[in-house]
Amino acid sequence: MEVYFPDGTCLKEIVLQARGIGENPLTKAEITAKFRLLASKVLEESRKERLMDIVFSLELVKGASIVAELTRA
Numbered sequence: 722m723e724v725y726f727p728d729g730t731c732l733k734e735i736v737l738q739a740r741g742i743g744e745n746p747l748t749k750a751e752i753t754a755k756f757r758l759l760a761s762k763v764l765e766e767s768r769k770e771r772l773m774d775i776v777f778s779l780e781l782v783k784g785a786s787i788v789a790e791l792t793r794a
Contacts, residue, residue: 749777764791 724732741747747755753773760769772791775782782788 722734738745756773768791
């Protein structure tokens, strides 16, 4: 990307991998913000927050049934 300013200055940036892919991962805060934005369209607040808590601690979850329950319409 190149950005030209009225004074003639040009800033260039080359991004080889899109944000959130491979060597350019999203931070936990960015993942959380994206999840909240997208999930707010289909889940009520309490289910959305509970699902997010579970997903961030999947290694402690004994089975996937709770995830299925929280994402069921």
